[in-house]
Each structure stands twice: as structure tokens, then as C-alpha cells.
Amino acid sequence: MLKNKFPHIFFLTLFFSTQTNAEGNCPQGQYPIGGQGVAACAPIPQSGSGVSQESRPLGRWKKTWGAIALDTVGETPYYGVPKGALSEAEAKQQSLERCMKLGANNCRVTLTYQNQCAAIAEPQINGKPSPDGLVQFIGRSKKEQAADDALAQCKTRNPGMQCKVIYEDCSEPIFEKF
Secondary structure, three states, X not given: OHXXXXXXXXXXXXXXXXXXXXXXXXXXXXXXXXOOOOOEEEEOOOOOOOOOOOOOOOEEEEOOEEEEEEEEEOOEEEEEOOOOEOOHHHHHHHHHXXXXXXXXXXXXXXXXXXXXXXXXXXXXXXXXXXXXXXXXXXXXXXXXXXHHHHHHHHHHHOOOOEEEEEEEEEOOOEEEEO
């Protein structure tokens, strides 16, 4: 009979008498500090009470718009090309106003773009705009890419004519501090 109870008593004694410390012989909620033979325990910092704080944003980026409007009077093209407008409607309105200010009457918006770059490639004959050609308007993420793509499309859509990039610029976001 005693033989049968011994394993139970042994495990119960082992279970209740052993203390375990997960953090190097420090009580729960503390961690070991010190070194070279000196040992001590310090409380584990609670979240939110430490020295480091979450970084807070200093402001925000406002997206901007650009637009291109075009009209042709006789053989002369007129463009209105604002950038940095705070809305698409504002960019369109500014492009139409600028186009008409140059002397055109039937300006129409051909491209709007947000936080991008735009380019205009114009077909030309003997260094002058061709009235029979198709002007190309492209918006891309980078200025060089917009210019390259506008030029390539101009050459494709206007075989036999020379093409020239006459405008390239970007409407970039504006940082607004809080």
C-alpha cells in the first residue's frame, strides 16, 4: 500500500514546493540588472510609462492637381497649363482661363492629373506646329517618363512628322504643418 502512495506524494511535494522564476531568479514582473557578480532585479516597465513615445505626425500631405486645356486659332495652338491646384475642378477652371487669356475662345480640357507629371508633345513641320497633326498629352509619375511617352505617342500617331515636347512639369503634393 505504501508503495502505491509514494509516487503521488512525491509529485504533490514537488509541485507545491518548487518556485520558478522566469526572469533569471527575479520575481514575476521584474527583470535582472547588474553584472560582474552583482545582481539585482528591477520592475519591467509598463507600456505607455516608458521613456519612448509614439511619434506623432507633424503635418499632412495635400494632393494637388494639374490640367491642360487646348484650343487652336487658325494654325496656332493655345494651351492653359496650371499645376498645384487643390481640386480637379480648380485645375480645370484655371486651365480654361489661362487658355482663353491667350486669345482662344473654344478651349477644352484635354488632361487632368493628380500628384503626377504631364507632358505635351506636338507634331511639327519645319519647326512649326502642324495643324493636321495630333497633339499628345500624357500624365505619368515622373517628368522624364511623361515626356518620353508623349514623344513616342506623337511619333506613332503622326507618321512622317517631327515631334517635339513643348511642355513638361509636375503637380506635386504640398506639406501642411499642423
